[in-house]
Amino acid sequence: MNGAQALIRTLVGAGVDVCFANPGTSEMHFVAALDDVPQMRGVLTLFEGVATGAADGYARMAGRPAATLLHLGPGLGNGLANLHNARRGKAPLLNVVGDHARSHKRLDAPLESDIDAVAGTVSTWVRRSLSPADVAADAAEAVAAIATGGIATLILPADVCWEDGAEVADAQPVRPVPHVAPSVVDDVAAVVRGGEDVVLFLGGDLMTAQGQLAAAQVAAGTGARLVVETFPARTARGAGLPDLHRLPYPPEMAMAALAGTRHLVLAGTTAPVHFFGYPGVPGHPVPEDCTVHVLSRPGEDGVAAMRALAEAVAPDAKPDVAEFERPELPTGPLDPRTMAAVVGALLPEDAIVVDEALTSGVGLTELTSTGPRHDWLSLTGGAIGDGLPMALGAAVACPDRPVIGIQADGSAMYTISALWSYAREQADITTIICDNGSYAILEHELQKVGAASDGERARKLLDLGGPGLDFVSIAQGMGVPATRATTAEELADQLRAALAEPGPHLIDAVLR
Amino acid sequence: MNGAQALIRTLVGAGVDVCFANPGTSEMHFVAALDDVPQMRGVLTLFEGVATGAADGYARMAGRPAATLLHLGPGLGNGLANLHNARRGKAPLLNVVGDHARSHKRLDAPLESDIDAVAGTVSTWVRRSLSPADVAADAAEAVAAIATGGIATLILPADVCWEDGAEVADAQPVRPVPHVAPSVVDDVAAVVRGGEDVVLFLGGDLMTAQGQLAAAQVAAGTGARLVVETFPARTARGAGLPDLHRLPYPPEMAMAALAGTRHLVLAGTTAPVHFFGYPGVPGHPVPEDCTVHVLSRPGEDGVAAMRALAEAVAPDAKPDVAEFERPELPTGPLDPRTMAAVVGALLPEDAIVVDEALTSGVGLTELTSTGPRHDWLSLTGGAIGDGLPMALGAAVACPDRPVIGIQADGSAMYTISALWSYAREQADITTIICDNGSYAILEHELQKVGAASDGERARKLLDLGGPGLDFVSIAQGMGVPATRATTAEELADQLRAALAEPGPHLIDAVLR
Secondary structure, three states: OEHHHHHHHHHHHOOOOEEEEOOOHHHHHHHHHHOOOOOOEEEEOOOHHHHHHHHHHHHHHHOOOOEEEEEHHHHHHHHHHHHHHHHHHOOEEEEEEEEOOHHHHOOOOOOOOOHHHHHHOOOOEEEEOOOHHHHHHHHHHHHHHOOOOEEEEEEEEHHHHHOEOOOOOOOOOOOOOOOOOHHHHHHHHHHHHOOOOEEEEEOHHHHOHHHHHHHHHHHHHHOOEEEEOOOOOEEEEOOOOOOOEEOOOOHHHHHHHHOOOOEEEEEOOOOOOOOOOOOOOOOOOOOOOOEEEEEEOOOOOHHHHHHHHHHHHOOOOOOOOOOOOOOOOOOOEOOHHHHHHHHHHHOOOOEEEEEEOHHHHOOOOHHHOOOOOEEEEEOOOOOOOOHHHHHHHHHHHOOOOOEEEEEEHHHHHHHOOHHHHHHHHOOOEEEEEEEOOEOHHHHHHHHHOOOOOOOHHHHOOOEOOOOOOOHHHHHHHOOOOEEEEOEHHHHHHHHHHHHHOOOOEEEEEEOO | OEHHHHHHHHHHHOOOOEEEEOOOHHHHHHHHHHOOOOOOEEEEOOOHHHHHHHHHHHHHHHOOOOEEEEEHHHHHHHHHHHHHHHHHHOOEEEEEEEEOOHHHHOOOOOOOOOHHHHHHOOOOEEEEOOOHHHHHHHHHHHHHHOOOOEEEEEEEEHHHHHOEOOOOOOOOOOOOOOOOOHHHHHHHHHHHHOOOOEEEEEOHHHHOHHHHHHHHHHHHHHOOEEEEOOOOOEEEEOOOOOOOEEOOOOHHHHHHHHOOOOEEEEEOOOOOOOOOOOOOOOOOOOOOOOEEEEEEOOOOOHHHHHHHHHHHHOOOOOOOOOOOOOOOOOOOEOOHHHHHHHHHHHOOOOEEEEEEOHHHHOOOOHHHOOOOOEEEEEOOOOOOOOHHHHHHHHHHHOOOOOEEEEEEHHHHHHHOOHHHHHHHHOOOEEEEEEEOOEOHHHHHHHHHOOOOOOOHHHHHOOEOOOOOOOHHHHHHHOOOOEEEEOEHHHHHHHHHHHHHOOOOEEEEEEOO
């Protein structure tokens, strides 16, 4: 068999059976080989940033990697921003980047570029397959390398795909998830018992239901406070789980949230830093006299460590969990808060919420936290334009669960062609565009950095008006049914209707 | 003054007075400083690939660099594909990439990534400004470094922008364009006079009117054939100029075009190679017994060298130039050829044609070559999605010239938000979408690589149907008036109307 056939069969054997693809000429044998291996599902995207963002969302929900299929260096470049987000969220993800045939590589053809250098900036594993005999083993190794998170990039010369002499490789053993040593748990137990102000700072695997319940047990038994990292990759939420609060994004609010903390215990995440530096503001919110301890690092078995800690310091404590309660359906003008209340009031059971609402997300987590159980995906790396693609990946990973994307308008435009893939796949995704007609976050930032001026010419670079974006028209142009809501009642009616019908829908929520 | 103010003033002083921007938080002082320097025109794009592609188009038409303003590593990543095209076309272009404040850099904040590594893959000059006192001199040096083409990337920490202590720097002297030595011209003259089959292979500065006329004089006097590189960055065309033929893209046709050539003389370009390698096909079209000679390399003064050659070998020859002739307006069904004939029949005087028609471009160069004088921009690096942005940049560079973009449908979707910037800037651009509902080039390639199978699942990855893209709706959603043409008559009517009215228009030309 040829390299492409062996590669795809090896991937399927290793549990990678979805490929978000935007192929070009050098990937044609891979495309052709898809016909031979029906277990591999190819999902076409019209832009590589959609493919990589979808693979990010898929990994977060499926807990295992999807592949992307990208066309040489420029294709990898187009996918880079959402690979950055996936890297920050520690999602497992396998890029297959087609390249020139080996004999063509030295000719500096027009599409030649330094793929390896670009791949290296986001990948934990990079390899160029050197022959058809190698490609399957390379692929098996790539999948094993990212079993506990991280990005593998397999660079695939076209002739390695098209030549015969390849054989399927067995899945490789994966590194076990490291256990946290009992002495570490003991040390943290002493800190928690010490009577000083302790915050358990949670992220990663602690955002699963079991992780949160174990942390809440510690909190209930010891008075330690629980604070969640600002943008966790995936969070289980809803009634029956602790109502946890995230560390706020604005530096001043983050510092206030941790003020007085003497011991910050990291579990599943790293110490917080502000998203950006600002004139005269410290770079992180941890108080000067606070000691930072580590219960578990990202990639370690933090849930087991937290359970051991709970057993040690609060064996009989009951975690404080939320009772089921929804906001009432609001009426009247649509603003971020009434939008959030509509979402909270109508959130279906077992939904996946993809949150790229940014400034329009005020109230969104609060008004959904005690509703039906759901999973929440947030923007981990700050590279906007992950929301629409992530929703696609989540819907492919979980076809029986409704996906709701809450999407800022400016950010939506980076990867807007994701909507076409929604329609192509008939993905059950309801997209709510937070249409405020501006890069509102930047208007805020322009003030915050103390910029000397915010006159007409500067504002024009932050304003999405002139002309306004008509998301209904854009969505319909890509095959997604769309409506516009200008009041809370309209949004409620349209959201109810969208959720009642399978397949994609978009609601342009005009927030003014 | 602060670093941002000094930077912008220095750029304006060095002749860089347009900035295609997609800013984020770390660029807010740059944005604020735009208000203080009205000579710098900020053009907002909704995606960085539009900014970089626009800067590419601007440089090709203005002959000098624009700046881009990009947001950290992910912003640079989003712009990378069109930077690749600019690199291949040797356009001068200055990226200003905002980065974290210096104090914040070491904290590994969520948006931290290796900007320098990514920038290095496309740039001839990369520097990180280390203090406000340095930034203006860095900027002046960057502009000087790319005077004869190439990409400079200035990485700009936020605090270098916001801190005071900066001063404007003078424009730096630029390296002169290297002259070709008389002995080189003499050597080529001997080859051309030698009586064997000679091809002058032209690109770069030879595609100016003067360059083509000098080459055509050589051809007229010596019998040397003229062949143009497949995708020149900018070509002067129309009646009064030689009707030159480009080396075809398909390897078989390229090899046929050079068959029998004993001497290939490069002028303004490098030796041709095929875009991709294919099983059993040589990597380039140059015959085995052909000797390759260099008259001028890219970046050298090839026009002067060609004139000297003409003076030496054909002082009295008259170049063969095209008489004015347009195709008749066709009627009936719309296909690539009738579309091309409509464009040829209606092409306005002094137009700029941006060609990303790909497979739908059959007949397009042929049917426009003897019409009114115009400039033609093509896709230099093969990274699709440069067409819509390039047209924006060309329109900003040449506000008094009509711009016509001939744009393949699949490729349009990579940077579709360019249309919004057309509307924002009221750019005089008429976009014709070649709407064939597929990645037609890949359907062709799937056959060509000899892929074993082209069944249903493979085809689904090359087909843009299910759902079809409604470009009229998409364009209207971004504020661009749009119509649909399904016959040659409709296309002619709509093109005439679009050209008669300033501002952007889009015509969805349904080629079936």
